[in-house]
Amino acid sequence: MGKEEQELANRPDNTAFTQQRLPAWQPMLSAGIVIPGFVLIGLAFIGIGVALFITSRSIQVLEFDYTGVEQNSPCFNCTGQKVLNCVCNLDFSIDRPFTGTVFFYYGLSNYFQNFRKYSVSKDDSQLYGDITYFKSPSVTCSPYDYDSNNQPIVPCGSIANSMFNDTFKLNNINGSKVDLVPLDGKGIAWWTDYNIKYRNPSITPLKNAFNSNTVKPIFWSKPAYELDTTDPANNGFINQDFLVWMRRAALPNFRKLYRRIDKGLPIGNYSLAISYNYPVLSFNGRKKVVFSNVSWMGGKNEFLGIAYLVIGSMCVFMSIVMLIVYAKFKFPEED
């Protein structure tokens, strides 16, 4: 008995795992699987590609560069050094009506919102409404943490400081009649940004939270609590334009949502009154406005549709090649 027990103790377990005999599935990429697979994937991709392409084509986009570099551009006068409160009018006409909600973007190019130093130059605790950080902003905000009088800046940092401050008014010109097109600024920022990530201090009126020895960002004309005088819920850190700006763009050429035009734009002549404040020429930047409607896939983007079509056709093509190879080498032999 003793001997047997000893033998059993030393003998390795005879389990599937220890003997490397776990039941296993051995997939094999054979022509019989790959060719139909490629055909299916190809067809699916072509289908998606066609849908994407058509959708993207149906999206209307109007884009105007208003930087004012060229002599004949309407905002050329505003680009001078000493021009303040300059307003220029960009006239355009629409031949095909924009249906559905029209989104009004502003775009900047050669603007690096993704600089590392720039992108950390904010204080999330401040922006979360924590009033203790109003007095001592994070060092990451430097050099926009304190002003020259050593007063803390709220909201601190480069991002807030460089907030886009051109404003636009869109007029529909119908003969001599000028109608202001209503622009909706609600819901242009992420819902979570507006409701959770950014918060105003729970002090009413909001002004009092800021007045305690804080100053507005240096480049701002108005303090944070007066960003939108028409809507008190759109002020402070949860101002929609501020939130849109604070979500930094990924690439140096970007567009950000400015307003929505819920009723669309019918055919007609329009004039966009631009109050030109934001300097971009010093770094060879460009400014533009974009009117676009969106679809289920978002804004106009031809890349996706074309990519799907190309890949889809390549898959189908490859499956045909494989089929030919397969037929050529298989069928004669089977005879």
Add this chain to the structure above:
Amino acid sequence: MHIYKNEQEPAVRSLGPENLLLKGATLKNTQKIYGVAVYTGMETKMALNYQGKSQKRSAVEKSINAFLLVYLCILVSKALVCTTLKYVWQNKPGQDEPWYNEKTQREKDTNLYLKMFTDFLSFMVLFNFIIPVSMYVTVEMQKFLGSFFITWDKDFFDPEIKEGALVNTSDLNEELGQVEYVFTDKTGTLTQNNMEFIECCIDGFQYKYRDANSELDGLCVADGPVNKVQQKAGREREELFLRALCLCHTVQVKEPTEQNQRDGLDQVDGFVVDSEEPHPPQEQRGFIASSPDEVALVKGAMRYGFTFLGLESDTLLFCKGADSSIFPRVRQEEVERIRMNVERNATEGYRTLCVAYKYLSAEEYAQADAGLREARLSLQDREEKLITVYNQVETGMSLIGATAVEDRLQEEAAETMEALQGAGIKVWVLTGDKMETAKSTCYACRLFQRNTELLELTVRTLEDGGRRREERLHELLLEYHKKAVQDAPPVRAGVTRTWSSATQDYGFIIDGATLSMVLNSSSESSSSRYKNLFLQICQNCTSVLCCRMAPLQKAQIVKMVKNSKGSPITLSIGDGANDVSMILEAHVGIGIKGKEGRQAVRNSDYAIPKLKHLKKLLLAHGHLYYVRIAHLVQYFFYKNLCFILPQFLYQFFCGYSQQPLYDAAYLTMYNICFTSMPILAYSLLEQHICMEVLLDNSTLYRDIAKNAMLRWGPFLYWTLLGVFHGLLFFFGVRYLFSNPALQDNGQVFGNWSYGTIVFTVLVFTVTLKLALDTRHWTWINHFVIWGSLAFYMFFSFFWGGIIWPFLKQQRLYFVFANMLSSVSAWLVIILLILLSLLPEILLVVFRKPRGPHARQLYQSVFPSSCLCCSNAFCCCRRMPSQIAVVTPLSYKHLKERE
């Protein structure tokens, strides 16, 4: 040594090696001894023999280091490129410090070169993930855990010794799949070291111990010695012979005796044993001897009814030894009768000993005794003097007979050797035995085939020409070189042994004396030339037999082959203490848990109970381990490259400002959590070809020979794949972000969304790439692969779902969820994953099988794989994927070529 006793003449006694008490000796026949420590500390044998168990590193680790260097270069050059471009770019007006991103005063004051340097360092930090640090952890885990499969393998369990395999180091698992040379000991490794007395020959008459009568070669047959029907040697001779067997040995009986053994019993090769030895009659059967042959002989003699009982008056000198040493000492006319038998026995693989005797008169005995004593006492040239005395005494002896002892082959020794040779491994037998015995063992093991031409380089062949040995050696070496190397048809790369019968197989035999001539030739220049010739000959021979080797010479040979051109991977296998040096020297040392103690096992890297286990250890375990770890290494480099490449490319779009593309959590978790488990599971469980097929087709082993999966070719392939994927991930998303309004509510995505999309594509692609490479999906693979992806999704939701109080920046807050709410993001993720993997699939389908064995592989793998498996899930339609994929398509290519 002078012994002074009260009022007596000082007695003089000799002190020799036999008076040394070695480590571990126990007192047996006496209560106490007086001793002097002679060799201590570093002078002890143990310290001198200690080879400094040098760190053995596998070829895979060397490859890893080379790859690492390449990736270090990539890292540094990436950082350099970015730093240079940054300053070039900043030179353009308005780029360095746009108004919206003013620098702090401190930054403005910093020295330009210092800034450049810190920028360089920042880039290094940013890209450092390209160096797969976690790979080392994973490799170690894989090796450690993987080695358990060897210990657990029940095929390695030997019911006799009730033990399985033993793994002393887990560092060399993959080296088992790379072996090119096997150096094997003979006794106890190829053979069982279980001696059995088979037959003897007395005065030219053959006696065989058998139960049944049978005729044999026209010679006499003995049905036990009592039967005296046929022609026989005289009874007197028989008795003499058996008496010799009984007396002439070093066998000790287990029971302690109080007898003072006056005359030292000599070693195997010693000759003198006085017949007046007092030896108590024994009833028990426990025999201990320095050589197992002697036990067998004594037992054999006992079977014939001879046990030592008492003393006789005559003085007889019995002498027992190898034929080569006995024949010169006996009268020549007696030799011929015996020689035939001895040689026949030797070719049958038996170990032979000859027995001779001589009557000694009283004076002669006294004279010899005195001579010996005197010789022992001499302080100089004691050995020589002893030998002279022996030689004087041992002349003119008469040969009585010869014995044949069988050392049986290990189980499946021949099959194992055949499999190893089929796997392209060269087997060298290194033994201390004499040539004839070793040669017959080689034939029995099928190391030498019938048509193998043997090239002998032994003392005998050197002396043939009647010229100086050196000259003859030179001549022979050149001749063999011409035969084996120059005239041999050029061998195809990677295949060293051809299967066609057209080419001649060569076997090479060398003995210790000649070897030392080759290695330590008088002049330095000829020495290295001989060595080269010798190596080249050996490399073109299918097997090499080195006989009459000293333990150190074994190590010398291993070292020589190890350091030869192409630095082949060597494996030594042995069971005894004399194999330790070669076990330590070889890349992989394997100990057999044999009869000769534990020394070899303790010094080995792996220990197995039997030689036959070597086949599975190399062909199945070694092969799988190598494929697993090779894939693991390549995959790790690949996945880190395509992880960090987008981050590098992003620098071109963020003003070279070291902005990371991925969130810090993703950067840290990528290698630790998201992509580590699937590859670990793969590297433990993958069986691209199932074990049975690997064992049945030893040629498969050649497909991974010479580190096939970790050479620069495959490395380049994986690197390019990584670059391709990295480019695809980055630019695919970049073109999507040409319009960042990706949601149907017109809202735009920012930079963290960009990074998260790239990262999602990345995690899915590298995981699915591994899934594509996995040929053996156990439930564990399923669990970790799909589990990793699920964990990534879960983690991303969780990480972005909460405002983390300890984080300064809530960068990823709801980024992932928002990303998933965008149809375009979904579409681009699917597109990029598929686009990354489709070429891979195409490649697998279209790849032509490589190597000359592909066809054979197809034929042998497919039919057998479907039959061989007991497991219903296993084997059928199995593919050797990485090595030679034989899909129906590529099979057709193959057909076409033919």
